[in-house]
Amino acid sequence: MNPVIQMHGIDKRFPGVHALKSVQFDLIAGEVHALMGENGAGKSTLMKILSGIYQPDGGTIRVNGAEVRIAGPRAAQGLGIGIIHQELALMPDLTVAQNIFIGREPKNRFGVLNEGKLNADAAAIFQQMKVAIDPQAEVRTLTIAKQQMVEIAKALSFRSSILIMDEPTAALNDRETDELFAIIRGLRGEGVGVVYISHKMDEIRRISDRVTVMRDGAYVGTVTAADTPIETIINMMVGRDLDQSVVDIPDLSGAEVALRVQGLNRGRVVRDVSFDLKKGEILGFAGLMGAGRTEVARVIFGADKRESGEIEVHGRAAAIRTPQDAVKAGIGYLSEDRKHFGLALGLDVRNNIGLTALDKFSDRAGRVNDSALAKVARDYIESLAIRTPSDKQEVRLLSGGNQQKVVIAKWLLRDCDILIFDEPTRGIDVGAKAEIYRLLVDLAAQGKAIIVISSELPEVLRLSHRIAVMCEGRLTGILPGGPATSQTEIMRLATQRDMASEGALT
Amino acid sequence: MTATVPAASPLNRLKASGAQQKLLAFASLIVLLIFFSIASENFLQTSNIIAILQATSVNGVLAIAATLVIITGGIDLSVGTLMTFTAVVSGVVLTFWGMALPFGILAAIGMGAFCGLISGTLIARMKIPPFIATLGMMLILKGLSLVISGTKPIYFNDTPSYPELSTGSLVGKLIPALPLPNGVLILFLLALFISWVLNRTVLGRYTFALGSNEEAVRLSGVNTDGWKIAIYALAGGICGIAGLLISSRLNSAQPALGLGYELDAIAAVVIGGTSLAGGRGSILGTIIGALIMSVLLNGLRILSVAQEWQTVVTGLIIIAAVYADMLRRRRAG
Numbered sequence: 075m076n077p078v079i080q081m082h083g084i085d086k087r088f089p090g091v092h093a094l095k096s097v098q099f100d101l102i103a104g105e106v107h108a109l110m111g112e113n114g115a116g117k118s119t120l121m122k123i124l125s126g127i128y129q130p131d132g133g134t135i136r137v138n139g140a141e142v143r144i145a146g147p148r149a150a151q152g153l154g155i156g157i158i159h160q161e162l163a164l165m166p167d168l169t170v171a172q173n174i175f176i177g178r179e180p181k182n183r184f185g186v187l188n189e190g191k192l193n194a195d196a197a198a199i200f201q202q203m204k205v206a207i208d209p210q211a212e213v214r215t216l217t218i219a220k221q222q223m224v225e226i227a228k229a230l231s232f233r234s235s236i237l238i239m240d241e242p243t244a245a246l247n248d249r250e251t252d253e254l255f256a257i258i259r260g261l262r263g264e265g266v267g268v269v270y271i272s273h274k275m276d277e278i279r280r281i282s283d284r285v286t287v288m289r290d291g292a293y294v295g296t297v298t299a300a301d302t303p304i305e306t307i308i309n310m311m312v313g314r315d316l317d318q319s320v321v322d323i324p325d326l327s328g329a330e331v332a333l334r335v336q337g338l339n340r341g342r343v344v345r346d347v348s349f350d351l352k353k354g355e356i357l358g359f360a361g362l363m364g365a366g367r368t369e370v371a372r373v374i375f376g377a378d379k380r381e382s383g384e385i386e387v388h389g390r391a392a393a394i395r396t397p398q399d400a401v402k403a404g405i406g407y408l409s410e411d412r413k414h415f416g417l418a419l420g421l422d423v424r425n426n427i428g429l430t431a432l433d434k435f436s437d438r439a440g441r442v443n444d445s446a447l448a449k450v451a452r453d454y455i456e457s458l459a460i461r462t463p464s465d466k467q468e469v470r471l472l473s474g475g476n477q478q479k480v481v482i483a484k485w486l487l488r489d490c491d492i493l494i495f496d497e498p499t500r501g502i503d504v505g506a507k508a509e510i511y512r513l514l515v516d517l518a519a520q521g522k523a524i525i526v527i528s529s530e531l532p533e534v535l536r537l538s539h540r541i542a543v544m545c546e547g548r549l550t551g552i553l554p555g556g557p558a559t560s561q562t563e564i565m566r567l568a569t570q571r572d573m574a575s576e577g578a579l580t
Numbered sequence: 581m582t583a584t585v586p587a588a589s590p591l592n593r594l595k596a597s598g599a600q601q602k603l604l605a606f607a608s609l610i611v612l613l614i615f616f617s618i619a620s621e622n623f624l625q626t627s628n629i630i631a632i633l634q635a636t637s638v639n640g641v642l643a644i645a646a647t648l649v650i651i652t653g654g655i656d657l658s659v660g661t662l663m664t665f666t667a668v669v670s671g672v673v674l675t676f677w678g679m680a681l682p683f684g685i686l687a688a689i690g691m692g693a694f695c696g697l698i699s700g701t702l703i704a705r706m707k708i709p710p711f712i713a714t715l716g717m718m719l720i721l722k723g724l725s726l727v728i729s730g731t732k733p734i735y736f737n738d739t740p741s742y743p744e745l746s747t748g749s750l751v752g753k754l755i756p757a758l759p760l761p762n763g764v765l766i767l768f769l770l771a772l773f774i775s776w777v778l779n780r781t782v783l784g785r786y787t788f789a790l791g792s793n794e795e796a797v798r799l800s801g802v803n804t805d806g807w808k809i810a811i812y813a814l815a816g817g818i819c820g821i822a823g824l825l826i827s828s829r830l831n832s833a834q835p836a837l838g839l840g841y842e843l844d845a846i847a848a849v850v851i852g853g854t855s856l857a858g859g860r861g862s863i864l865g866t867i868i869g870a871l872i873m874s875v876l877l878n879g880l881r882i883l884s885v886a887q888e889w890q891t892v893v894t895g896l897i898i899i900a901a902v903y904a905d906m907l908r909r910r911r912a913g
Contacts, residue, residue: 127799148801163799165792167859168785176789177802185782228800 078103078138078236078267079124079155085132086119093119095292096133101236101267106258108270108282108299111311116291117271118160121238124269125157126150137236148177156229157238160271162221166214171196173213174228199227203257219250226257237261238269243277247364248569255281275304276565287311321555323539324519326352331389332523333405333492335374338383343369345547347383351492351523356514358538358555359527361568366547367527368410371494375407376400387492401430406490408481410497410527412474416481419470423462424451426469427483434487454483458513475499475506482513493517494525499533511537531561543567602853602865604904609872616879623882630759632871632878637746637763638663638826640870642841643848644774645818647866648811650849651778653791653858654710656812658699658717659819660841664834665721666692666823671734671833674742681739689820695721696816700809722839729835736831746828763825767867770821775863777814787811791858847894848873851901872897 079101086094094116101107109117122128124135126144134141137153144150150157164173171193172179180188180195196209205223213221222242229237239258243251258268258281270282278285278299285302287294287310294310333351338344343366351357359367372378374385376394385392392403400407409416417426428435428447435447451465460479462472469480478498485493495514499507514537518524528534534541538555543564550567553559616623642659649656666688674684695717702713736742745762752759778784786807789797798804827833852869854861873894880890 146801147799151801159799163793163796165789165796165859167788167792172785172789176785176797177800179782179785181782187780187782187785189780 076103076139077101077136080136080139081120081124081133082136083133084120084123084130084135086116086123086128086130091291093291094123094130095290097288097291097293099124099286099293101269103235103267104262104265105283106262106268106270106281108272108278108285109288110272110278110285110307111288111294115288115311117288118240119291120288121157121240121269121271124150125155125238151232151234154233154235155238156232156234156236158222158225158229158240158242160240160244162218162225164213164221164224167212169210169212170207170216170224170227171209173224174199174209174231178231195231196227199231203227203230203260205253205257217250218245219247219253222246222250222254223257230261234266236267236269238271240271241273242270243272243274244363248362251277275307278307279304321536321538322515323554323556324354326355326539329353329355332387333374334384334386334389335370336384336386338370338373338385339381340369340373340378341381343547344373344380347544347547347549349542349549349552351525353491353521353523354518356518356524356526356537356539356555358534358541359525359544360531360534360541360564361544363529364546365544365568367544368496369547370544371407371496371525371527374400375405375494377407401488401490403492404490405492405494406485406488407494408478408485408496408498410500412477412481416484417469417477420468422466422468423455423460423472423480424448424465426480427451427454427465427487430484431487450487451483454486458483459509473506474502475510478502478506478510479513482517486517491521492523492525494527496527497529498526499528499530507533531564534564535559535561545570602862602868605852605865605868605872605901609868609875612872612875612879616875616882619879620882623879628878628882630761630764632874633764633767634747634761634829635878636870636874637761637767638822638829639841639844639848639873640767640867641770641818641822641825642845643852643866643870644770644863645815645822646842646845646849647852647854647861647863648774648778648787648815648818649710650846650854650856651787651791651858651861652808652811653794654703654808654812655714655846655856656699656815657711657714657842658695658721659815659822659845660843661718661721661725661838662692662695662816662819663822663826663841664838665695665725666820667827667833667837668725668729668734668835670824670827671736672728674736674739675734678738681741684739684742685745685824688823689817692820692823693813693817696813696819697809699816700812703812704805704808718839718842725835725838729833731835733835734833736827736833743828743831746825763829766821766825770818771863771867774818778863783807783810783814788859791855791860793859844873847898850898853901853905855905869901 077100079099081097081099084094084097097116097120099120111117119128123130124144126146126149135144136142142153144153165176174196175192180191193209200207203223203226207220207223213224216224242254246254262268272278282299284296285299285307286296287307289311297307329352331350332353336348338347347370361367369378373380376396376399385394387403387405394400394403418429424447428451432442436442448465454460455462455465458479460483461476469477472480498514499510502510514524514526526534526537540555541553541559541564542549543551543553545568550570553563622628642663645659646656669691670684670688673679673687674681699714699717702708703710748762749759750762751765778787786797786802790804790808794804848869849861849866850856850869851872852862852865854865876893876897877890880893
């Protein structure tokens, strides 16, 4: 079999980072080739080079055997290389067909568009994909899954023989993922070579033929997916055996219940969720993407309205309607998207820590007592081991792990003793992860009640004293933490669909 | 999954296309017309209607230019002083240099397009935010207008047919019962043409695409910088037309005029339902927006409301229009 793509010795440097170190990659027609690695391993950079967005500093790229230089996105399209970016690159105000053919609109020589042909061409592609999407619908009205299909249709419209998909299922639910996989299998059958970037082990097993692993910008190896155990692939990714340290579960039998949730409901995303959280406990929330974990947290925090259900904090009913109410009750929510919701990136560490507690540091006239604020900030920098040159450093210059610590400091300063962490280590490198874990364990030992929402099972297993598993908005079970619980058991609960309601919905 | 395509109903399309705001604006216009006709019998006179349309022509043309830029997600603060600058340029060509009328017209439109090209280049190539780039252009052009004209108005005494550009009536010659001034005719023809450009040509497609998601357009291999410059140049050329219209109506190029016109133009665009966030908008909406503003001013004047209050009302209308749009969006989710 002839490889359609051969990348060899690819090197790429960004200011201060050696992003790719002599990386190789090849793709055969009609295969799904998974590209795996932790955040920052260089997968996306490599694929951006292949699609002409970045230029390599060294190395060769061959397409169908001939060495090529891919000068830009247009050149990549010309070579039959289509890419579907992690952040969908669509124009929400334009129609589906207009999006697919942007830059290649059928037109006469005066630049007058032929909309009829545009829509017909788009319809033909969807016919071929066996997908039902109206070419004249505005993209903003489509679900994320449908938008993804539009991206695929766009890539196919170039007659791409090579399709790169960067974490395509990140925002899809199970059923949508199934549909996507059916399309990918169809394309594979037609001889399209697919590069599939993902973090999700189960998907890799289901869809890919071969797996190439990268680590820290370097090529680690390529294996066949069918006969390589997942542990082997994980070991290749992290470069060592998985951290086997076992969670140390404290005896909480006498501990006070900090948070009690009873029969929480919000539409289809949160259905009859009830659980207790004790002081000093770490309760992990596991589940697949879209299972409703973040939604539960947002409802508890008052960010979304609950339709029914009771929330008790320290034994007293808490009327939480807004995030302010939640904070007053001592609940802190650390969003998975720190940059958008957790931090003022342009402000310094000191002011980020004090941002929501300025009332503690100001007098009646609103004058801020800067030296008191600075002292508190320095205390947190020390106690949480935030690595920053000073409390005057701008937060955007800190690493992901240290930014996360600043967010934690901010909530601790608000006297929050119930802390909900949503994907606390997303975008944080391996070393810093361990530090965040240690911090969470310490906080629990100090009597904080902690919820950790995580999509990474090893993370849930390593941290949680108990593990709540969700599927389709329902809490399908609460498992004990520690070695007694296996990943298989969690996955079983995470995929335990409610057949009755499923039947009613379809 | 089957391959049957769910056809969007026309009603859904209407909802999705932001046509509701246009409808709302149109309904407001009708309500205003009815209100003022009842309040004053002088309002619905043909001569008054013509006066309203005539008053709309300059702001309408500028608003068309502003619409193009705003749909790309940008803003152009220089449309007012660019209008003045092109009027002065026309005066220089026709009065100082004594050239024939067509040269004056070409010079005004050409200079407008050239200035738009400069704004576009500042924004697209040098990555200066549109607000700043066009704020700079606004001041530069205001200054240059004063410098070139020697701070004095330039009169078009050597070009007797100059006022005809705006106040003459080609339509009136053909249909005496309909003395539509040329300025209004030009506004309507321009609106039709730019509307066609927006909806049926590649330039129009990229205007919407840029405002919707510029990065996506760039990643699709489109020369986004080039198209953006072209759009600003087109908007500049349209400001040249406005320059001709206003100087023709005043039979002079007034170098001190122009500041403040950009805000009226942007107001008309916003009232017409074009989103300041870019990606959506229409010329029809903008024309309705401009008409609402002139009808309001004219009606209040007829009702003898002080001019200061007319300005206050315009401000309220802008806020109300945008709030109505926000409500609609929130409902649409």
